[in-house]
Amino acid sequence: MAVAGITDTTQYLTFILNEETFAIDISKVREVLEYSTVTKVPQMPSYMDGVINIRGSVVPVVDLSMKFGMREFEKTVNTCVIIVEIMVGKSQTVLGAVVDSVQEVMELEADKIEPPPSIGTSLDTSFIKGMGKRDERFIIILNIDNVFSSQDMAFMRGGDMYEEDAVEPELARN
Template identity: 40%
Template sequence: MPTFIRGVINLRGAVVPVIDMAARFDKPTAELTRKTCIVIIEVAHAEGTQVVGIMVDAVNEVVDIEPGNIEPAPSFGANIRVDFIEGMGKIEGKFIILLNVNKVLSVDEISSLVTGTSLAG
C-alpha cells in the first residue's frame, strides 16, 4: 500500500479508505492532533463515484467561492503537482489553492500505485 493510505473507517456500514493528504503530496505523514480531521468526499471515476476520507491538519471553515473569484491555476510557484490544482480562489483579497480532488485522489492513479503499474502505458 502507498504510505498515504492511512487505513479505513466504517461510515454507516461502508468501508471508506482514508488518505493522508500530507503524505499524498510527498510530505512526512501527518501527526495526529486534536485538530486533525477526516473530511468525507466523493471522487468521480469511470465506474461512478468512490467515497473517500481525506485526513487534514484542521478545518477552519467551509466557504463558497463564486466562479468569478476563481483564477486559472498557475504554471509555477506551488509545491504540488500542477495537474492537482484546479485554480486559485480569491477570498477577501487573499488567494487559496483549489485542489482538483478527482486528480489528487484519482482512483486509477492510486490503484496503479498499489499495483505498481504505469498509467502511461
C-alpha cells in the same frame, strides 16, 4: 481572468494542510468526521492511513499531506477526515481525506478564482482547479477527482482495475 467552467458562485469546504488553505467543492463532500481510530492495512502506500468503518462500509483513508509530498503532520484534536465522493474514470467511490483541520464553508465568485499556476511541463497541476483569493491569502481549490489516479484507486480496492483502465491479458504479455 476567471477559470473556464466556473461561472457562478460556488460553495467550498476549506481546510488546512501544513499551514496552507485548500478547498473542495462542497458538492463532493459527504460529511466531516473527527479523526479516530484508523485500521492500518499492510503493504499500503505511505499516503494511505488505512481504513475506517462508516455505517458498515469500509472506506479507505488517505493522508492528503503525504499524497501531496508535504511533511507528515502530528494528529491533534483538530484533525478531521473529510469523506468525499470522487469519480475515477467511470467509477464513483467514497474515501476519507485526513486534514490538519476543517475551517469553514465559504462562497467564492467565479471572478475571484484564477487558473492554476503554470509551473512547467514536468509538474502535473491537473488536480488544482484554481486559485481563490480571500483576504490577501490564496486558497488552493482542488479538483478532487484528479487527485487520485486509476492506479491509486485500484490499489485501494485491492488491485481491481477499472474497466476502462484494464489491460487485456494478451496485450499485457506483448
